[in-house]
Amino acid sequence: MTDKTKKKATIYDLSVISGISPSTVSAVLNGTWRKRRIKEATAELIQKLAEEHGYSANLQARGLRSSRSGLVGLLLPVHDNRYFSSMAQYFEAQVRSTGQCPIVVSACRDPDEEHQIVESLISYSIDELLIAGATDPDGVHDICERAGLKHVNIDLPGSKAPSVVTDNYEGGRLLTQALIERMREQGPVAPDELHLFGGRDDHASRERIRAFRDVKRAMLGGDPDSCIQPTGYSPGNTAHAFEAFHARHGRLPRGFFVNSSINLEGLMRFLAQHPQEAFADIVVGCFDYDPFASFLPFPLFMIRQDAEAMITKGLSILSTTRPPIMTHLVAPTLVPPRTALIGPLDALKDPDAVHSVL
Amino acid sequence: MTDKTKKKATIYDLSVISGISPSTVSAVLNGTWRKRRIKEATAELIQKLAEEHGYSANLQARGLRSSRSGLVGLLLPVHDNRYFSSMAQYFEAQVRSTGQCPIVVSACRDPDEEHQIVESLISYSIDELLIAGATDPDGVHDICERAGLKHVNIDLPGSKAPSVVTDNYEGGRLLTQALIERMREQGPVAPDELHLFGGRDDHASRERIRAFRDVKRAMLGGDPDSCIQPTGYSPGNTAHAFEAFHARHGRLPRGFFVNSSINLEGLMRFLAQHPQEAFADIVVGCFDYDPFASFLPFPLFMIRQDAEAMITKGLSILSTTRPPIMTHLVAPTLVPPRTALIGPLDALKDPDAVHSVL
DNA sequence: TTGAAAGCGCTAACAA
DNA sequence: TTGTTAGCGCTTTCAA
Numbered sequence: 001m002t003d004k005t006k007k008k009a010t011i012y013d014l015s016v017i018s019g020i021s022p023s024t025v026s027a028v029l030n031g032t033w034r035k036r037r038i039k040e041a042t043a044e045l046i047q048k049l050a051e052e053h054g055y056s057a058n059l060q061a062r063g064l065r066s067s068r069s070g071l072v073g074l075l076l077p078v079h080d081n082r083y084f085s086s087m088a089q090y091f092e093a094q095v096r097s098t099g100q101c102p103i104v105v106s107a108c109r110d111p112d113e114e115h116q117i118v119e120s121l122i123s124y125s126i127d128e129l130l131i132a133g134a135t136d137p138d139g140v141h142d143i144c145e146r147a148g149l150k151h152v153n154i155d156l157p158g159s160k161a162p163s164v165v166t167d168n169y170e171g172g173r174l175l176t177q178a179l180i181e182r183m184r185e186q187g188p189v190a191p192d193e194l195h196l197f198g199g200r201d202d203h204a205s206r207e208r209i210r211a212f213r214d215v216k217r218a219m220l221g222g223d224p225d226s227c228i229q230p231t232g233y234s235p236g237n238t239a240h241a242f243e244a245f246h247a248r249h250g251r252l253p254r255g256f257f258v259n260s261s262i263n264l265e266g267l268m269r270f271l272a273q274h275p276q277e278a279f280a281d282i283v284v285g286c287f288d289y290d291p292f293a294s295f296l297p298f299p300l301f302m303i304r305q306d307a308e309a310m311i312t313k314g315l316s317i318l319s320t321t322r323p324p325i326m327t328h329l330v331a332p333t334l335v336p337p338r339t340a341l342i343g344p345l346d347a348l349k350d351p352d353a354v355h356s357v358l
Numbered sequence: 359m360t361d362k363t364k365k366k367a368t369i370y371d372l373s374v375i376s377g378i379s380p381s382t383v384s385a386v387l388n389g390t391w392r393k394r395r396i397k398e399a400t401a402e403l404i405q406k407l408a409e410e411h412g413y414s415a416n417l418q419a420r421g422l423r424s425s426r427s428g429l430v431g432l433l434l435p436v437h438d439n440r441y442f443s444s445m446a447q448y449f450e451a452q453v454r455s456t457g458q459c460p461i462v463v464s465a466c467r468d469p470d471e472e473h474q475i476v477e478s479l480i481s482y483s484i485d486e487l488l489i490a491g492a493t494d495p496d497g498v499h500d501i502c503e504r505a506g507l508k509h510v511n512i513d514l515p516g517s518k519a520p521s522v523v524t525d526n527y528e529g530g531r532l533l534t535q536a537l538i539e540r541m542r543e544q545g546p547v548a549p550d551e552l553h554l555f556g557g558r559d560d561h562a563s564r565e566r567i568r569a570f571r572d573v574k575r576a577m578l579g580g581d582p583d584s585c586i587q588p589t590g591y592s593p594g595n596t597a598h599a600f601e602a603f604h605a606r607h608g609r610l611p612r613g614f615f616v617n618s619s620i621n622l623e624g625l626m627r628f629l630a631q632h633p634q635e636a637f638a639d640i641v642v643g644c645f646d647y648d649p650f651a652s653f654l655p656f657p658l659f660m661i662r663q664d665a666e667a668m669i670t671k672g673l674s675i676l677s678t679t680r681p682p683i684m685t686h687l688v689a690p691t692l693v694p695p696r697t698a699l700i701g702p703l704d705a706l707k708d709p710d711a712v713h714s715v716l
Numbered sequence: 717t718t719g720a721a722a723g724c725g726c727t728a729a730c731a732a
Numbered sequence: 733t734t735g736t737t738a739g740c741g742c743t744t745t746c747a748a
Contacts, residue, residue, distance in 0.1 A: 008505065010725055021735045026727060036728095037733060054504065059481040060427060061725035064418045064740050071482075079437070079446040079462070080702050088437040092464055101478055103461045104437070106450055108706045120459055123417040124429075146412065147366065236704060268649050268698040291626050292619075292648050297655035340626040344438050346594060348466045368741055379719045384743065395717060419741035422724050 009053040018049055029057060063125055070099075071126040072318075075117065075140075076106045077133040077233075081262060082290050087132060087154070087307040089344035094315055100127070109233060111136040115143060122147040128318045130154050130311070135202070137161070152314045152323075155305075156203055163327040164313045168204045168287075171303040171332035172211025175257060175285040178301045178334055180219050182283045183255045191220045192227060195245070195253040198238050198263025199230045205259055208287055212257055227253075231263065238266025246270070252282050261288035294339050302335040308344070367411040376407055387415060421483055428457075429484040430676075433475065433498075434464045435491040435591075439620060440648050445490060445512070445665040447702035452673055458485070467591060469494040473501060480505040486676045488512050488669070493560070495519070510672045510681075513663075514561055521685040522671045526562045526645075529661040529690035530569025533615060533643040536659045536692055538577050540641045541613045549578045550585060553603070553611040556596050556621025557588045563617055566645055570615055585611075589621065596624025604628070610640050619646035652697050660693040666702070 011029065015022040020042065027033040028046040049055075063069040074091045076084045088104045095102035103126070107113040118140050121129065129151040134140050137158030144151040145160075157163035176194075183189045196212050199205030209228060216223045231237040238258075246252060258264045264286045271279065282298050289304035309330050317323045335341065369387065373380040378400065385391040386404040407413075421427040432449045434442045446462045453460035461484070465471040476498050479487065487509040492498050495516025502509040503518075515521035534552075541547045554570050557563030567586060574581045589595040596616075604610060616622045622644045629637065640656050647662035667688050675681045693699065 012725075022725090023727075023736080024734055026725090027734095030727080032727090039733065042733085056477060056481050058422070058483070058725050059478075060418045060421045060483050061740090062727075064416070064422050064724090064742090065726045065728085067740070069418065069482075078703055078706070079443040079450070080440065081443070082438065082440075085437040085439070085443040085446075088443075088462075089464065092437070101482070102463065104446075104463075105460065106447065110706075119414060120417075123414050124459070125416070125418050234703070234706070235698075235701075262703065265649050265698065265701075268653055271653055272696055272698040290650050291623050292650035292654065295626055295629055295654055296650065297653065338630055340593075340623065340630040343593075343623075345436055345592070345620065348436070348468075348592070370741075380742085381720080381744075382718060384741090385718095388743080390743090397717065400717085416741050419724090420743075422726090422740090423742045423744085425724070 008058070009050075009055045010058070011055075014046060014049050014053065014055060018046060020046065029055070030062070067125060068127050069125040070101050071103055071121075071124060072100045073121050073126045073129040074102065074104045075114065075121075075129065075131050075134065076104065077109045077135075078262075079104075079106050083261060083288050083305060083307060084132065086344050087311055090308045090311045091130065091315075093344070093347070094311060107134070109133070109135050111139060114140055118143050122149055130314045130318070131158075131161075132156075134158070137163070150318055152317045154310050154314045157327045160325065162317050162323045162325055164310050164317070164330060165327060166204070166305045166310070166332050167329040168207035168332075169211045170329075171287060171305070171334075172208035172257075173215050174332070174334040175208075175287060175301055175303050176212045176215035177219070178336075179255050179257060179283055179285045180215070182299055182301070186254075186281065186283075189220055189255070191216065191222045192224055193254040194220065195227045195229070195256040196259070197229050197231055197241050197256060198233070198259030198266070200232045201230070205230055208257075208259060230259070231266070233260060233262050235262060235265035235269060238263040239269035240266075242267060242270035243273070246274070246278070252279055254281065255283040256285070258284060258286045261286060261290050261293065264288070264290070264293060289335050289341065291340050291343070294335065294337060299337045301337060302339075304333045304335050304341065306330050306332065366416070367408075367413045368416070369413075372404060372407050372411065372413060376404060378404060387413070388420070425483060426485050427483040428459050429461055429479075429482060430458045431479045431484045431487040432460065432462045433472065433479075433487065433489050433492065434462065435467045435493075436620075437462075437464050441619065441646050441663060441665060442490065444702050445669055448666045448669045449488065449673075451702070451705070452669060465492070467491070467493050469497060472498055476501050480507055488672045488676070489516075489519075490514075492516070495521070508676055510675045512668050512672045515685045518683065520675050520681045520683055522668050522675070522688060523685060524562070524663045524668070524690050525687040526565035526690075527569045528687075529645060529663070529692075530566035530615075531573050532690070532692040533566075533645060533659055533661050534570045534573040535577070536694075537613050537615060537641055537643045538573070540657055540659070544612075544639065544641075547578055547613070549574065549580045550582055551612040552578065553585045553587070553614040554617070555587050555589055555599050555614055556591070556617030556624070558590045559588070563588055566615075566617060588617070589624070591618060591620050593620060593623035593627060596621040597627035598624075600625060600628035601631075604632070604636070610637055612639065613641040614643070616642060616644045619644060619648050619651065622646070622648070622651060647693050647699065649698050649701070652693065652695060657695045659695060660697075662691045662693050662699060664688050664690065 011025040014025045027036045028043045072095045092102045132154040137153045141160040153163035231241045285301045287303045289302045369383040373383045385394045386401045430453045450460045490512040495511045499518040511521035589599045643659045645661045647660040
């Protein structure tokens with residue numbers, strides 16, 4: 001807590017105490033001094049002074065003047081999810097390495113929130129925006145467009161800006177196929193023994209469901225509509241769907257495809273209410289990877305979306321001059337049960353891990 | 359992608375087209391017009407105009423002039439972790455509900471990064487800062503102090519600013535006790551059958567380890583130093599510790615306390631390398647809660663830290679005038695195995711979950 | 717009830 | 733090689 005502080009030094013302060021004009025000081029301190037042909041000695045003097053006085057630029061002033069802020073935004077649906085939080089992790093590292101300032105926000109999959117938040121980011125004059133998993137990418141696009149804000153869609157594509165998304169059809173295909181093959185190890189599989197839960201009417205869910213149907217039809221024959229329940233992205237609703245199924249059939253489906261790790265949390269809620277026996281023989285697929293889920297006490301195939309590649313690609317598009325409006329697909333990976341993958345935290349150094357006893 | 363756009367409207371534009379002075383327009387548009395006794399009619403006129411022209415304030419300009427930005431920061435160690443990402447989730451919601459703009463950043467538990475990032479936030483004139491899990495809270499404090507930035511420590515306490523932290527001793531006590539009781543269900547427990555992995559030389563780890571020792575001594579007698587291995591906060595290092603133990607003893611400890619979910623990920627890496635039999639009879643405690651981990655195929659007791667309460671308390675301290683420099687403890691909860699708790703995502707509406715088939 | 721004017725800290729012509 | 737100056741868009745006295 002604080003208050004007592006003397007105000008921060010400005011270029012004028014440094015100008016006065018050095019007897020050098022503000023514009024020269026400015027040039028030195030913002031790095032443009034070489035091309036302004038300022039004497040090395042002058043520069044050094046000013047830098048020394050700045051150092052001594054703990055000078056740091058007022059970025060609001062700089063931003064106001066130059067109408068750019070150095071801020072790069074990432075708009076997420078939610079933080080509290082390994083897929084999106086790993087995106088945030090990669091995003092931060094990559095943006096910071098370019099000397100810009102990353103700012104991560106979440107809009108809770110609410111189109112109004114999305115719009116408002118983007119408006120507010122624009123009010124702060126952010127320079128670029130990565131829009132991840134937006135419910136209304138094209139609406140957000142219009143807002144960005146109007147403000148002249150460069151933006152790219154990630155995870156969920158829009159039709160009006162470049163997009164980088166997981167190849168959801170391919171992922172859905174891999175997952176469904178792995179599920180069926182695994183189920184067959186325990187005997188023949190009837191079409192109504194394989195279900196799908198979770199997701200809603202967005203591009204990703206549609207593609208995954210399309211793949212699910214195609215593979216299922218090819219491998220098992222028909223696919224009753226009752227086998228597909230997009231319960232939205234909420235653990236609670238998904239849990240209800242499992243409960244309802246269980247109430248009706250006295251058991252869970254032998255095999256099922258869960259649309260995301262958020263929906264998979266719904267399965268955990270179901271499990272908490274039932275003894276182990278209730279799911280002794282199930283085979284599950286989840287379109288998302290989570291390191292703990294992978295070791296759950298039933299075969300769980302997961303799809304790992306390549307968050308790092310998506311962020312990298314998204315940022316590279318942002319730095320392109322006139323990127324074509326197209327959708328880039330990023331290949332996902334099928335992760336077999338009991339697999340512990342490396343994540344963004346592994347890139348971190350952990351210098352002073354204590355090996356002695358405390 | 360965009361470029362073509364006409365510039366955003368300013369109060370001057372509105373002033374010109376309305377024939378009303380900029381200062382009046384300003385007052386109307388920033389909400390101070392009632393106390394400036396501006397006529398209702400004037401206000402309405404300007405608001406209508408602003409609406410029509412899609413006016414929104416330039417927050418950099420406002421911030422520059424008023425030397426506050428409306429930005430509130432949350433500094434995290436990492437994003438990619440359920441404990442911290444749920445903090446971020448609660449933080450966003452609460453800050454936004456006050457009309458301010460939340461900005462979440464991570465510093466990777468690197469003191470230099472922490473300092474730099476805070477400096478850069480200060481350059482953007484953020485108004486308040488919540489410092490979560492900082493490696494060097496007091497160093498960060500000094501920087502904030504110098505800039506007159508209000509700040510509070512969360513999760514890891516500092517000695518120079520108010521702090522809100524989990525009652526780590528109590529959590530450690532609950533967890534160790536639950537572990538021992540559960541182990542005893544399978545027969546008598548010797549002191550060297552209960553171990554601790556993970557954490558490093560920070561306040562949280564020290565408290566947890568202290569509790570571990572106290573409870574262990576009280577319930578089991580001695581506690582050989584070799585039973586405690588603070589491996590830092592890295593999945594990789596922790597996995598190595600498990601491997602080393604396994605190599606030496608031909609098995610994992612019968613029971614062990616894992617210092618955080620990040621360390622627990624190290625256990626997953628170990629598990630991936632070994633058959634189920636290698637851990638058929640283990641009992642584990644983890645000082646963090648994760649909904650998937652709770653259902654792993656061995657008894658796993660977890661400690662849930664109350665991220666929501668900590669954020670709430672932290673923000674309330676920030677809005678206090680001269681908060682005393684003290685540490686507030688937040689009670690954690692022991693979560694028995696196979697428990698699916700509600701999280702921040704449950705507060706979200708999921709309006710258009712699709713119940714029909716696509 | 718409203719307007720004029722100064723200035724927040726910085727950048728970028730243009731002059732010197 | 734450096735200095736002068738005019739703003740960026742907004743808030744805020746002070747005066748009318």
